[in-house]
Amino acid sequence: MEEILHKTAEHHRDYTGAKMGMWLFLFTEMLLFGGMFILYSVYRFEFIAEFHAAAKELDTTIGAVNTLILLTSSLTMALSIAALQKGNKNLSLFFQVVTMLLGIAFLGNKYLEWGTKIHHGIYPNSEYLLSLGKGQVMFYGLYFVMTGLHALHVLIGIVIFVFIFFFTLSGDVTSDNTVKLENSGLYWHLVDMIWVYLFPLFYLIT
Amino acid sequence: MPDGREKKETDRGFWKYEGGKTGLLSWIFTTDHKRIGILYLSSLAVFFVAGVTFGLLMRLELIAPGRTIMSASAYNSIFTLHGVIMIFLFIIPGIPVSLGNFLLPLQIGARDVAFPRLNLLSWWLYIAGGCIALLSLFTGTGPPDTGWTFYAPYSIKTGTNVSLAVFAAFVLGFSSILTGMNFITTVHRLRAPGMTWFRLPLFVWSLYATAWVQVLATPILAITLLLIIIERFFGVGFFDPAKGGDPILYQHLFWIYSHPAVYIMIVPAMGVVTEIIPVFARRTVFGYKAIAFSSIGIGAVGFFVWGHHMFTSGISDTSKVIFSLLTFLVAIPSAIKVFNWVASLYKGSIKVDTPLLFVIAFIFLFCIGGLTGLINGTLATNIHIHDTHFIVAHFHYVMFGGTAFAFFAGLHYWFPKIFGRMYSEARAKLAWFFLFIGFNVLYFPMFLVGWQGMPRRYYDYLPVFHTPNIISTIGSWILAAGLAMMLVNLIRSIKKGEQTGSNPWKGTTLEWTVPSPPPVENFEEIPTVTHGPYKYDEN
Numbered sequence: 121m122e123e124i125l126h127k128t129a130e131h132h133r134d135y136t137g138a139k140m141g142m143w144l145f146l147f148t149e150m151l152l153f154g155g156m157f158i159l160y161s162v163y164r165f166e167f168i169a170e171f172h173a174a175a176k177e178l179d180t181t182i183g184a185v186n187t188l189i190l191l192t193s194s195l196t197m198a199l200s201i202a203a204l205q206k207g208n209k210n211l212s213l214f215f216q217v218v219t220m221l222l223g224i225a226f227l228g229n230k231y232l233e234w235g236t237k238i239h240h241g242i243y244p245n246s247e248y249l250l251s252l253g254k255g256q257v258m259f260y261g262l263y264f265v266m267t268g269l270h271a272l273h274v275l276i277g278i279v280i281f282v283f284i285f286f287f288t289l290s291g292d293v294t295s296d297n298t299v300k301l302e303n304s305g306l307y308w309h310l311v312d313m314i315w316v317y318l319f320p321l322f323y324l325i326t
Numbered sequence: 327m328p329d330g331r332e333k334k335e336t337d338r339g340f341w342k343y344e345g346g347k348t349g350l351l352s353w354i355f356t357t358d359h360k361r362i363g364i365l366y367l368s369s370l371a372v373f374f375v376a377g378v379t380f381g382l383l384m385r386l387e388l389i390a391p392g393r394t395i396m397s398a399s400a401y402n403s404i405f406t407l408h409g410v411i412m413i414f415l416f417i418i419p420g421i422p423v424s425l426g427n428f429l430l431p432l433q434i435g436a437r438d439v440a441f442p443r444l445n446l447l448s449w450w451l452y453i454a455g456g457c458i459a460l461l462s463l464f465t466g467t468g469p470p471d472t473g474w475t476f477y478a479p480y481s482i483k484t485g486t487n488v489s490l491a492v493f494a495a496f497v498l499g500f501s502s503i504l505t506g507m508n509f510i511t512t513v514h515r516l517r518a519p520g521m522t523w524f525r526l527p528l529f530v531w532s533l534y535a536t537a538w539v540q541v542l543a544t545p546i547l548a549i550t551l552l553l554i555i556i557e558r559f560f561g562v563g564f565f566d567p568a569k570g571g572d573p574i575l576y577q578h579l580f581w582i583y584s585h586p587a588v589y590i591m592i593v594p595a596m597g598v599v600t601e602i603i604p605v606f607a608r609r610t611v612f613g614y615k616a617i618a619f620s621s622i623g624i625g626a627v628g629f630f631v632w633g634h635h636m637f638t639s640g641i642s643d644t645s646k647v648i649f650s651l652l653t654f655l656v657a658i659p660s661a662i663k664v665f666n667w668v669a670s671l672y673k674g675s676i677k678v679d680t681p682l683l684f685v686i687a688f689i690f691l692f693c694i695g696g697l698t699g700l701i702n703g704t705l706a707t708n709i710h711i712h713d714t715h716f717i718v719a720h721f722h723y724v725m726f727g728g729t730a731f732a733f734f735a736g737l738h739y740w741f742p743k744i745f746g747r748m749y750s751e752a753r754a755k756l757a758w759f760f761l762f763i764g765f766n767v768l769y770f771p772m773f774l775v776g777w778q779g780m781p782r783r784y785y786d787y788l789p790v791f792h793t794p795n796i797i798s799t800i801g802s803w804i805l806a807a808g809l810a811m812m813l814v815n816l817i818r819s820i821k822k823g824e825q826t827g828s829n830p831w832k833g834t835t836l837e838w839t840v841p842s843p844p845p846v847e848n849f850e851e852i853p854t855v856t857h858g859p860y861k862y863d864e865n
Binding site (some may be wrong): 151156244248258 | 336435439441444503508509510511514515518541542543545546548549550552553556561563569570571572575578579582648722843
């Protein structure tokens with residue numbers, strides 16, 4: 121029976137196949153956000169002036185800092201893969217932890233930013249927001265839903281890194297079997313890319 | 327070792343190999359694509375019977391005008407459940423997850439799919455989605471009453487348990503995406519040596535095209551459904567004009583997924599049909615590449631026709647004309663397939679067994695469904711028949727008469743491969759006869775009453791529509807009798823059917839080269855392929 125089991129596909133390793141599966145999954149992520157970008161384009165087109173006015177209320181500094189944090193985390197992510205490929209497990213673990221911490225810092229910033237907005241009475245369906253007019257309602261609706269969905273993805277990414285950290289520690293992810301780490305990296309870069317679009321669309325259109 | 331091989335043929339192959347677990351656990355934790363296929367097949371059967379029951383209840387309510395057996399609000403819930411179960415739990419997963427899972431690796435000469443554990447996860451998600459959908463019936467504020475389309479603003483305002491039902495559909499979408507990813511990667515990575523793209527059986531081509539649609543379309547549904555939940559909990563207002571939103575936008579997002587989803591349902595069915603015809607006509611299939619590319623063509627064009635669901639919703643005339651034109655374009659690859667099937671039968675040595683009977687029924691019913699689709703897609707006639715029973719008849723002709731009949735054809739065709747036994751041919755033919763007659767008696771009158779203006783989704787109607795509705799309800803009983811006969815015949819034959827060899831139909835695709843039922847590792851040695859899938863020339 122052991123002999124039979126070894127024949128089954130489960131026990132063979134297909135680097136290219138695993139990568140292909142991940143890319144297909146990333147397509148689905150792009151399309152998921154794509155739906156939101158469609159909504160954004162429609163309402164931006166409908167409420168041009170209001171979107172400009174509302175964007176002025178967002179804190180560009182926090183946005184820029186968060187952009188910097190995420191871009192750096194993509195760098196450390198790539199470095200952790202390179203380190204492992206070169207056989208330096210400890211350095212790879214170090215960069216994985218740094219990536220995680222940067223992700224957490226991003227979420228911390230986001231929490232503060234949302235907190236301030238909510239403190240000022242700006243959140244979906246709030247009385248104050250509704251009094252600002254339709255364009256503002258749509259802008260902040262998109263802002264909360266899109267950055268919220270993105271933050272959820274950052275959170276999922278951090279959870280994935282916890283697993284990968286232990287996989288690397290236990291020897292499940294090694295220098296000749298980096299595909300899990302690489303796929304997590306692909307996911308992280310995609311989340312990063314999406315932020316690269318969210319940042320100008322919400323913060324810089326003033 | 328030829329001896330070991332002979333032995334496997336009698337030791338019931340993958341049915342006996344439990345992989346270190348026992349009983350039920352050996353099923354629900356299996357990563358064998360064949361066992362997962364069987365898991366799906368049995369779960370689909372359960373949900374299908376549930377969906378049929380709701381359908382029968384609807385027809386019974388419509389046997390006479392006014393209240394017959396249920397209140398108007400109960401009727402709303404029943405048609406919603408019928409739609410949600412049949413669409414999300416039966417026909418969208420349908421052929422790919424059951425027959426596809428079982429046969430894809432066998433047909434390309436592989437031992438399993440590319441990601442066996444993801445495959446199991448997708449079944450678990452499917453079951454989870456199904457359970458959540460059932461939960462939405464019995465908890466909260468009553469079963470959803472929006473119709474399966476969950477149109478805003480009603481889905482956001484209704485007090486019924488929409489959030490849970492929508493979440494169920496979201497989970498099912500995830501399951502569908504995983505299957506799609508798995509199949510695409512499998513076809514790219516695990517083909518046997520010599521199995522070039524144009525030597526793939528056409529069922530594989532259709533699964534491949536379907537998998538792409540699943541991967542690319544389902545995420546849009548996911549975000550749309552999430553938005554309904556977000557709207558219900560937070561009232562953001564994306565679809566609420568009072569807050570600056572636009573309800574039409576919901577319809578756009580919904581149909582951007584749900585029209586391609588129609589091709590997720592029909593394209594694998596066309597693959598099954600293409601697989602069966604050469605075997606029973608003893609001829610190679612006519613126009614292999616045309617059929618393969620038309621699968622891709624339908625999948626691709628299908629992404630750009632969603633607006634034809636919204637001709638009366640208030641979209642611009644320009645976009646209506648464009649969507650109407652694109653809708654007509656879908657007819658071209660569909661017709662290419664039909665012509666190729668008929669041409670494949672021409673001058674064949676046709677043997678009319680049950681699988682072919684279902685296939686012939688498919689072609690006939692699908693043509694009616696498809697051609698009435700052109701009537702729906704024409705701008706002027708669409709206004710007349712929009713939201714009438716004409717539409718109900720149309721999509722049941724393509725979905726039930728098309729997809730489900732092809733599914734039944736595939737079930738009968740591959741039954742001896744899956745179970746190693748043959749069903750009773752006489753009973754199967756009788757069941758087919760009841761199904762075919764019942765189907766037409768049930769759905770054809772709907773074309774007529776729809777054309778005369780009877781709206782869909784109403785539990786009441788004018789007395790003038792009484793006679794066709796009685797006929798239609800009687801048809802539903804004939805159809806149900808046919809279904810019962812077919813299911814009893816198949817289930818009984820799993821244990822009691824006559825043992826068959828590995829290739830009772832004399833098929834030439836790879837799955838017929840292995841014992842029936844197939845052994846757990848599929849192929850003793852991975853075969854080397856030297857010719858196309860349908861090799862009947864020497865006969």
